[in-house]
Amino acid sequence: MKKLNVLVACGAGIATSTVVMSKLEKLFEENNIDVELHQIKIAEAASKQKDADMLISTTILPTEYDIPAIKAMGFLTGIGVDKLQDEIIETAKKLQAE
Secondary structure, three states, rough: OEEEEEEEOOOOOOOHHHHHHHHHHHHHHHOOOOOEEEEEEEEHHHHHHHHHHEEEEOOOOOOOOOOOOEEHHHHEEEEEHHHHHHHHHHHHHHHHHH
């Protein structure tokens, strides 16, 4: 299984992405998915996507990306967290199988 490079973005690349980073580390570890997480500003996502497998964002996506992009507001609001976690793990497993 390949190691996935995952971009974790928020507006400024500091506050909400830090909260989500810790939740993602735990989620990927619990599901035995080998990842490297990169905390970024959403404005950097387009230029960094060529070296990444997936984008997880706590803010509105300003454009479309060539990699799967998942909106992760649920980690902050607590609404739909189970569905969000399932989507992230399912996407990661598909990417690892490629």
